[in-house]
Amino acid sequence: MHTAAKTGSTFALLTDLVAGGGVVVLSGAGLSTESGIPDYRGESGRKRPASPMTYQTFIGSAAARRRYWARSHLGWRHITGALPNTGHRAVAELQRHGLVAGIITQNVDGLHQAGGASGVVELHGGLDRVRCLSCGERSPRHALHLRLAAANPGWESATAEINPDGDAVLDDDLVGTFTIVDCGGCGGVLKPDVIFFGENVPRVRVQECYTMTERAALLLVLGSSLTVMSGYRFVRRATELAIPIAIVNQGATRGDAEAMVTLDAPLGPTLAALVAEVAT
Structure with missing residues (x-):
């Protein structure tokens, strides 16, 4: 749908989108790698x-x-x-400033909450x-x-x-x-x-995430390859409703073609820089 521009202008567009508020975060394992927890499909997963x-x-x-x-x-x-890293704390800071309206995480480590975020929906428990x-x-x-x-x-x-x-x-x-x-x-x-592989996420939980996504002004994907439909379905729903999608991840993702912004960069430093621009 959209082609990512060079890093500088891409980050500027990401900043503008987040500054508008109403952001729903969809996070994956890549957000926790800087806390020492490996992922299946990112750099640590390939090893x-x-x-x-x-x-x-x-x-x-x-x-x-x-x-x-x-x-x-x-x-x-x-x-x-494991301790929450700069990325987790940045998401919590964006939430405290009223810019993040909801957090859906595919992670099971509890680090969003440990980093200060509230109302986190743990998609996979x-x-x-x-x-x-x-x-x-x-x-x-x-x-x-x-x-x-x-x-x-x-x-x-x-x-x-x-x-x-x-x-x-x-x-x-x-x-x-x-x-x-x-x-x-x-x-x-x-x-x-x-939720193990091959197990269904409870319907009530899925619906809660759909509702959150449908009310978003921006779906911000952080550290997820979106390989598994469990998370990718919310990107598809946002696309159906013409809700802008931004993705920050190290490496390509399944949702890149549907995103307005794609930024291939380390999560911690990128989100810290984002907070400095929009939440100070």
Whole structure:
């Protein structure tokens, strides 16, 4: 639809659009890479194979659940220890100045909220919660972490490469020694309160995001390749309604042809510069 101009004039156009307010942010994993959390499809993702857990595999195999929780138990400390970066804080600052009207995030790390943002819709859920597949009870991830630590003494000393969804790469033999725990209330299977690949986002949540998008003066995509339809559908909806779309990402995205502005640049410095222009 539109061709991005050179960086200077593109940033100026982005500034003008954001300064008008009514911005709805759609963020992806690329916004959190500067906090040390890798992504699947950006620069860090290209350096290793991606093998995310699928919903069908998780519910269909006790061995798969053991593998997931063993890896996630080690990876959780990496996620919970991550701090919001300049980009997260910039989005929160734009919100405080009344320019950002809503935030939809595909991330499950909670860093938008930790950076000061409010009213964030977590499209794919949050790793800080656990849900029982039998009774539906939700509980804090920290409580499960303590239970798993008690059931698996010595695991805290293990080290491993960390994947984007907070799990660690472990040898199968080591995984086989891990003890999982069930729901403390009903004994049911526990699952992180996130949307796995192959699982549907709850309809109510999707509709909330559609409503937010439809009311936007600008849809601002930050750090998402938009490869997955889960997020890309909101770009499509904005396009249908002739709502301007701006994308800041490192690398090409699925929505570039539909965007008025595309800026291939690091998120933190770019958003900090944006705040300096429109929120001071």
